[in-house]
Amino acid sequence: MYRDPVQSLEALLPPAAAGAAMRPLRVGMIGIGTVGAGTFRVLARNQAEIAGRAGRGIRMVVVCARSLARAMGVVGTGVALTNDPMQVATHPDVDVLVEAAGGTGPARDWVLAAIRAGKHVVTANKALLATHGNEIFAAARQHGVAVAYEGAVAVSIPIVKALREGLVANRIEWVAGIINGTTNFILSKMRDEGVGFAEALAQAQALGYAEADPTFDIEGIDAAHKITLLAANAFGMPVRFADAQVEGITALQGLDVACAEQLGYRIKLLGVARRRRDGEAEGVELRVHPALVPAMHLLAQVNGSMNAVMVKGDASGVTMYYGAGAGGEQTASAVIADLVDVARLEGTRPAQRVPHLGFHASAVNEDLAVLPRAAVHTRHYLRVPVHSAQQIEAVAAWLAAQQVPVGQVTLANDKALPPGSGPQVLVLTDTVAQSIVDLAVQALAAHPAVAGPVVALRVEMLAG
Numbered sequence: 425m426y427r428d429p430v431q432s433l434e435a436l437l438p439p440a441a442a443g444a445a446m447r448p449l450r451v452g453m454i455g456i457g458t459v460g461a462g463t464f465r466v467l468a469r470n471q472a473e474i475a476g477r478a479g480r481g482i483r484m485v486v487v488c489a490r491s492l493a494r495a496m497g498v499v500g501t502g503v504a505l506t507n508d509p510m511q512v513a514t515h516p517d518v519d520v521l522v523e524a525a526g527g528t529g530p531a532r533d534w535v536l537a538a539i540r541a542g543k544h545v546v547t548a549n550k551a552l553l554a555t556h557g558n559e560i561f562a563a564a565r566q567h568g569v570a571v572a573y574e575g576a577v578a579v580s581i582p583i584v585k586a587l588r589e590g591l592v593a594n595r596i597e598w599v600a601g602i603i604n605g606t607t608n609f610i611l612s613k614m615r616d617e618g619v620g621f622a623e624a625l626a627q628a629q630a631l632g633y634a635e636a637d638p639t640f641d642i643e644g645i646d647a648a649h650k651i652t653l654l655a656a657n658a659f660g661m662p663v664r665f666a667d668a669q670v671e672g673i674t675a676l677q678g679l680d681v682a683c684a685e686q687l688g689y690r691i692k693l694l695g696v697a698r699r700r701r702d703g704e705a706e707g708v709e710l711r712v713h714p715a716l717v718p719a720m721h722l723l724a725q726v727n728g729s730m731n732a733v734m735v736k737g738d739a740s741g742v743t744m745y746y747g748a749g750a751g752g753e754q755t756a757s758a759v760i761a762d763l764v765d766v767a768r769l770e771g772t773r774p775a776q777r778v779p780h781l782g783f784h785a786s787a788v789n790e791d792l793a794v795l796p797r798a799a800v801h802t803r804h805y806l807r808v809p810v811h812s813a814q815q816i817e818a819v820a821a822w823l824a825a826q827q828v829p830v831g832q833v834t835l836a837n838d839k840a841l842p843p844g845s846g847p848q849v850l851v852l853t854d855t856v857a858q859s860i861v862d863l864a865v866q867a868l869a870a871h872p873a874v875a876g877p878v879v880a881l882r883v884e885m886l887a888g
């Protein structure tokens with residue numbers, strides 16, 4: 425049952441806090457699905473704590489939904505309902521728009537309309553900000569409003585706040601993490617139950633961990649949206665989603681999950697943003713791909729639909745953040761944190777506020793570019809099917825001759841192999857440029873010892 429947070433506010437706040445200056449923050453919300461309904465529920469349930477922290481009430485005044493009957497089932501009768509998103513975006517009684525509908529086309533128009541009408545915006549829509557963020561943040565600067573998006577990255581984990589506020593003293597060296605719950609659930613199933621990708625995906629869909637159309641998740645696009653936003657905050661660069669290198673997990677074989685295990689690693693879909701200032705490259709590695717992580721590494725222990733992000737700062741060292749990777753109330757936790765930030769900032773000058781991307785616009789390095797795939801430096805795992813186990817030496821020698829720094833070479837255990845498959849040489853390399861590995865893998869296909877397609881995956885140590 426919805427109770428107006430504002431009605432009880434006078435009793436909650438100290439006398440000095442009540443009064444005209446403390447009028448409630450008025451919210452208009454577009455979309456009342458998983459995130460929208462979660463936000464409404466948590467706002468109503470925790471109104472006392474939220475108002476006490478914000479110093480004023482947060483009142484939902486209008487909600488836009490396609491089905492008004494369904495929306496009324498969630499919000500009751502105390503909130504105005506409409507079918508017209510633009511009406512919410514430009515509503516005269518709304519201070520802040522919560523965009524909780526998703527998508528990139530219409531959502532861009534609603535958000536820009538709200539900004540031009542002088543409204544702050546809160547959204548958990550990473551696709552929107554990764555695609556149109558530069559335009560949206562520029563418009564927000566021009567109109568002196570906030571665009572807050574904690575819920576867009578790693579749901580309830582306050583990673584945007586950590587980067588923009590808690591870690592401001594640091595030169596960030598890298599940010600990396602498991603930032604898509606669906607793929608982490610699938611990879612955990614593949615490892616724990618020895619099932620293939622297709623079966624693990626079907627289980628994820630049956631249990632509601634994957635959408636009917638899981639493309640954004642399994643192709644790594646959702647994780648790329650998120651790591652792009654984190655990179656902008658970490659390094660003071662524009663949002664450069666179009667330049668990110670993105671590989672999903674659809675081609676990942678159960679055999680490689682088992683072989684990684686044999687070598688003491690687990691495979692995770694990682695988003696990685698790494699600032700490079702070495703002699704070979706000046707820029708940012710921005711990539712999403714499956715990677716081997718040492719089995720003892722904290723990230724390897726992040727299972728099921730959970731998320732975790734690690735940040736390496738030059739002063740802080742490595743810090744790690746862990747939490748749910750999906751969920752209505754989990755995302756609401758972040759959305760409402762953003763609303764409280766907005767409630768607190770009204771009356772401040774825009775220049776005094778936390779900048780949208782962590783750095784003030786004048787300090788954003790427009791020239792800081794994403795490095796091309798060829799320039800990325802990591803260790804690698806190679807699995808090379810061979811005609812005979814004796815050819816292990818020949819494969820290692822051939823790779824070394826191609827400038828691939830071979831670290832460890834071994835044969836896959838027979839018990840890891842599906843029936844009927846031939847011997848497999850497993851190679852772990854030292855750090856090497858992707859260009860060298862790509863050329864070697866391509867050329868290796870023609871080697872007489874090689875009996876099938878060579879698999880190459882990156883290895884991330886993510887150490888301090």
Ligand SMILES: NC(=O)c1ccc[n+]([C@@H]2O[C@H](COP(=O)([O-])OP(=O)(O)OC[C@H]3O[C@@H](n4cnc5c(N)ncnc54)[C@H](OP(=O)(O)O)[C@@H]3O)[C@@H](O)[C@H]2O)c1
Pocket residue numbers: 454455456457458459460488489490491507509524525526527530548549550551575576579749750751752755
């Ligand atoms: N779910 C999560 O765990 C999660 C976590 C982090 C971020 N997010 C992000 O949060 C956003 C919302 O996700 P969600 O999971 O809440 O999606 P959802 O459950 O599908 O809810 C979206 C709601 O928006 C409504 N909607 C869409 N277009 C509309 C329009 N033109 N007019 C009125 N209503 C409209 C939909 O109505 P219909 O039902 O009628 O289509 C639906 O109720 C997305 O950007 C998503 O990426 C979600």
